[in-house]
Amino acid sequence: MLTNKSWISKFAAVAAVSATSLFLSAQPTLPKLHVLGEISNFNLPKNENLNFANDRTFLSAVSDIPLDKDTLQRFRSKTNLSETDDTVAYVTGKGIDKVFGVNSGAQTKAAKELGEANVGLDLRKKYFERVQNELKEYEGKMMNLVAQPFLHAEAHSLMRATERYGQLPKVLVLHVDRPPCNQCAGTNGLSVLVRLFKIDELTVISPSRVFKVVKTGSTVKIVE
């Protein structure tokens, strides 16, 4: 038989659970975050005494800003983007609103949501040509062959922000809903736009990888 005290505490516990269930059932169901570039648990050999610097959270040491999944998902839910192939990014910084970008394969589908003319290949080519003219790099080269980052969502958000605001703030944060490819994360990727746009520090936040592109003088360092 229950004592008064234990009955009261049991009742309180049941009431709390019921209230929680009611509360939860009244919440609108949040859309599931698309898991782009999904990483399954592959059976990798790990018996080699290698220095694994992570378990996929290794790069968060450079920034404690969480990935803004909700904003990326809200943009995505207004468009007809592919859950597996398309990528959404946005860049933000002091004094500028969030400026979104998508990969070139998604730009037609997202054109209405992006809401401006000149969101397509012409914009990407314009900045590739600026690199050729101003940095004297990629001269005589074709963008499609040598500069895939210009076709990806991360660079697109930076280009569109530059179109809208002119000079960008010196410190920027970029959120992207897929692990950046190594063309973008490497020295010929976002680093090139950081040099072109004279940004001091670009922090890239993705589902699994976080890094900073930091400009020191005329060179750029990737910090992770």
Next chain:
Amino acid sequence: MKSVFYTPSEERIEDPTAHYVSSLILEQSSSYWESGSTDAMIKYLDNDGYTVSEMILMRRDPFGIYVQFNGPKTLQFVMCRNPQNPQLEEEVTIKLGGNPWTLPQSYFVDLQIAAQVASSYINSKNGERPSGFDWIES
């Protein structure tokens, strides 16, 4: 100077062994190579943390592996099966991070060759572009 290896499944390994990188190239599945970032990278850093050079690997079955070497100032080289005439073979469209990329098929080399060039790069300990392979400036 140290080397760092980024796997497609977003692991970061400092001073990887050539054996480990080769085993991922030769023995992992195509779905592994198309997960996560959908590519891999080995890079050399100097003592101040600046990138000395990079090698990007992108396996796409059944074509093989695309191997790109990045030197300073966006100078890029790719391995090519027909270095005298890269356009000899037709173009193929693959996806990088989900986005389509059309490339000459001759830019995809056999897995064995890719394992050799990656091993050579890792064992060099100096970050130089491995010699004795068919590179073209891309």
